[in-house]
Amino acid sequence: MTRQMILDLPVRQARGRDDFFVAPPNALALATLDDCAGWPSGRMLLIGPEGAGKSHLAAIWAETQDAPVLSAAALTDAEAPAAARHGAVVIEDAHRIATRPAAEEALFHLHNLMQAEGGRMLLTAASPPRDWGVHLPDLASRMAALASVRIGPPDDALLSAVLVKLFADRQTKVPRSLIPWLVGHMDRSFDAARRLVAALDARAVAEGRPLSRAMAAEVLDMRA
Incomplete structure (x- = not known):
């Protein structure tokens, strides 16, 4: 069987509100972000596992608020004044800030500046602040005091929608009947969906074949 070269092409992720299932x-997370006027002290922490849609929700909120989206691990003090001028900011992957003293200091200063300016701050993380391993005591106490909302484990409908979106982001054609079959046979997590779609896409490209239930069964067996 002829195998094709796999090109490391970028995945075009759809991040609009209409693309969010x-x-x-x-549903509670989306409603909470829509009602940001009611956030305690203008802060909210969005918690969910890898692939749950935190970045998608954050992008929706950032667009409505004209807010910059900053990576917690790469945060610098230089970004704080510009973020404060916007009146709103998104800090992505806050759980990755531990062991990065400069980033911890920058988040501490940005938090205080946004509070002083009356701005809003949305943070995303895969776990609650107690699990981040933050070393700066003042930052740890502020993060622990954040109001939070969680994205729960996926049900069948959400897992199906996630699979459809992941395939669409890769511009990969998938038989409609394959989605419920995958839902019934895969590990039930957002991260498992992401890894499965990547593996199926790579296999289809490498072998020059369309996706099928037989191919999916082979990939799932290989990953078991």
């Missing part, structure tokens, strides 16, 4: 596991 609302289901019971994420």
Whole structure:
């Protein structure tokens, strides 16, 4: 069987509101972000596992607020004044800030500046602040005091929608009947969906074949 070269092409992620599938596991998170006027002290922490849609929700909120989206691990003090001028900011992957003293200091200063200016701050993380390993005591106490909302484990409808979106982001054609079959046979997590779609896409490209249930069964067996 002829195998094709796999090109490391960028995945084009759809991040608009119309691309976000609302289901019971994420409905409260979406409603909470929509009602940011009611956030305690203008702060909110969005918690969810890898692939749950935190970045998608953050992008929706950032667009409505004209807010910059900054990576917690790469945060610098130089970014704080510009973020404060916007009146709103998104800090992505806050759980990755530990062991980065400069980033911890920058987040501490940005938090205080946004509070002083009356701005809003949305943070995303895969776990609650107690699990981040933050070393700066003042930052740890502020993060622990944040109001938070969670994205729950996916139900069948949400997992199906996630699979459809992941395939669409890769511009990969998938038979409609394959989605419910995958949902019934894969590990039930957002991260498992992401890894499965990547593996199926790579296999289809490498072998020059369309996706099928037989191919999916082979890939799932290989990953078991």
